[in-house]
Amino acid sequence: MPIILVSNDDGIEAEGLRVLEEVAGEFGEVWTVAPLEEQSASSHRISIGRDVRVYKFGPRRYAVDGSPADAVLIGIFGILPNQPHIVLSGINAGYNLSEDVFYSGTVAAAREGAMYGFRAIAFSLERSEKMMWETAREVARILIGKFIELEGFRLLSVNIPSIPFDKIRGFRWTFLGSRVYQAPVKVEGENLFRIEGKPIFRMPPGSDIHAVRNGYVSITPLGFDLTDWEVLKRFKAKVPL
Numbered sequence: 001m002p003i004i005l006v007s008n009d010d011g012i013e014a015e016g017l018r019v020l021e022e023v024a025g026e027f028g029e030v031w032t033v034a035p036l037e038e039q040s041a042s043s044h045r046i047s048i049g050r051d052v053r054v055y056k057f058g059p060r061r062y063a064v065d066g067s068p069a070d071a072v073l074i075g076i077f078g079i080l081p082n083q084p085h086i087v088l089s090g091i092n093a094g095y096n097l098s099e100d101v102f103y104s105g106t107v108a109a110a111r112e113g114a115m116y117g118f119r120a121i122a123f124s125l126e127r128s129e130k131m132m133w134e135t136a137r138e139v140a141r142i143l144i145g146k147f148i149e150l151e152g153f154r155l156l157s158v159n160i161p162s163i164p165f166d167k168i169r170g171f172r173w174t175f176l177g178s179r180v181y182q183a184p185v186k187v188e189g190e191n192l193f194r195i196e197g198k199p200i201f202r203m204p205p206g207s208d209i210h211a212v213r214n215g216y217v218s219i220t221p222l223g224f225d226l227t228d229w230e231v232l233k234r235f236k237a238k239v240p241l
Contacts, residue, residue: 009105
């Protein structure tokens with residue numbers, strides 16, 4: 001039976017983690033290694049140079065007093081009896097669209113597994129007044145079933161609208177849109193600031209934001225090479241050093 005490593009950034013007690021564990025259990029032996037507490041927007045931080053304590057929460061369930069990336073790294077190389085067949089992260093309470101992939105602990109957990117050569121999927125559900133976990137459950141079941149044995153990818157980011165499953169219009173392969181914030185820093189007082197702001201969306205057809213705004217599940221394959229090859233090529237030729 002394939003070993004499936006499950007993690008998240010919302011913490012070991014998160015509802016979305018329970019949903020993902022249950023669905024993943026239909027496809028293999030689930031080992032959960034997740035942060036002890038919520039680590040939203042923790043990005044790809046790892047705990048270098050300090051001891052990280054691990055707590056056992058039940059059979060094949062562990063909580064790590066560290067980041068999502070810590071959890072996956074410790075899970076793969078310190079806890080699992082064998083290498084995972086696939087790494088799953090989520091299901092996050094809130095979208096991880098466009099530039100969110102740089103901040104997201106959910107995506108970072110999956111990326112950490114992918115960096116070591118394991119296929120990985122990050123799942124995120126739109127945050128709403130009534131979270132549609134059953135929709136997320138059905139979407140995760142469909143996609144894990146499709147990708148559990150499929151080779152040829154490293155990291156997928158899946159975003160799910162929080163609407164009834166029968167209202168989901170389908171699945172779309174997408175690229176990252178753009179969502180930055182207008183006036184992202186608010187002055188609250190002397191030496192006191194708050195990071196927030198009105199989101200500004202750029203969502204051309206084919207983007208992840210465009211897909212979810214139109215009732216589709218967005219599936220975005222993510223890469224690892226951040227090199228700006230166009231600038232590198234141009235500057236190597238025109239700016240000799």
